[in-house]
Amino acid sequence: MKTHSQLHRANHSCLIILILTVFGACGDSAPPAITVGAISYTEDELLGLSPTRRTTLAQLTALALAVADSSTGQLGEPLLEKWENERLLNIFAAELTLIKNGVNDAVLEAHYLTNPEWELTVRHILFFSERWREPSHRLEARDKAGRAMELLHEGADFAEIASQLSEEPGAEGRQGLLTPGREGSWVPEFWAAALSLQPGEISPVTETQYGYHILRLEDRQ
Numbered sequence: 483m484k485t486h487s488q489l490h491r492a493n494h495s496c497l498i499i500l501i502l503t504v505f506g507a508c509g510d511s512a513p514p515a516i517t518v519g520a521i522s523y524t525e526d527e528l529l530g531l532s533p534t535r536r537t538t539l540a541q542l543t544a545l546a547l548a549v550a551d552s553s554t555g556q557l558g559e560p561l562l563e564k565w566e567n568e569r570l571l572n573i574f575a576a577e578l579t580l581i582k583n584g585v586n587d588a589v590l591e592a593h594y595l596t597n598p599e600w601e602l603t604v605r606h607i608l609f610f611s612e613r614w615r616e617p618s619h620r621l622e623a624r625d626k627a628g629r630a631m632e633l634l635h636e637g638a639d640f641a642e643i644a645s646q647l648s649e650e651p652g653a654e655g656r657q658g659l660l661t662p663g664r665e666g667s668w669v670p671e672f673w674a675a676a677l678s679l680q681p682g683e684i685s686p687v688t689e690t691q692y693g694y695h696i697l698r699l700e701d702r703q
Contacts, residue, residue: 518543532661533651534668534692568691571613576670579688583678599665602676603701605658607643608650611693627687627694634684640698649693659700672697 515525516536521543580586607630611623630647634640644658665673672695675688679699688695 516540532663532667572670572691575689576674579671579674580678582686583675585674585678600677601662601664601703602673602699603662604660604676605640605644605698605700606650606660606672607640607648607658607696608653608692609647609694610649613691623694624687624689627696631687631696634696640684662701662703 516523516539518540523539607627609623609626609630611620613620626647630643633643641657641659645654648654648658650658663673665677667673668676669690669692671688671690675685675695675697676699679685679697681699681701683699685695685697688697
């Protein structure tokens with residue numbers, strides 16, 4: 483009979499195999515876009531994944547590598563605890579965003595009764611500053627977002643501002659336009675801000691674990 487540690491190791495070894503099976507279909511000729519330990523993913527393998535999902539894939543790979551070997555199995559516990567704390571923080575931040583935008587329980591209940599699931603098309607401007615950054619870095623990013631918001635209030639074109647100022651990779655070519663997403667596609671605060679908008683509306687500056695965003699809802703279906 484396998485011990486708990488052996489089962490724990492086996493489960494996460496299976497996780498690594500699953501990751502490699504899903505993302506290992508492409509050839510080895512392309513240079514890696516993401517490398518975590520001994521595992522690499524090429525740009526072709528990551529095609530279609532948003533920056534958020536690429537980050538999640540890298541974190542998942544790191545976790546699987548850390549706990550696959552019994553000698554490092556305990557590394558998984560603080561990582562899982564950290565992720566759980568971040569998840570709870572994101573949920574709390576999403577609730578605050580809904581409150582700030584006037585979305586109460588009654589509005590949410592009516593929404594979900596009549597529209598069980600939306601697909602949203604969003605254009606956004608991002609100023610990077612992860613939550614672990616120093617307060618001065620966070621404040622600088624927040625000030626950048628505030629200045630961008632002022633330009634939008636003065637009538638500047640959202641797509642042009644996104645192209646010029648957004649710090650998201652590829653924003654210049656896409657003018658901040660994201661692949662349409664459903665609930666779970668984005669972090670909770672981002673989804674909550676997008677869900678509170680009507681097409682054409684612009685959100686307040688919205689904080690997530692990645693920094694500060696300004697969103698404009700392009701379409702909902």
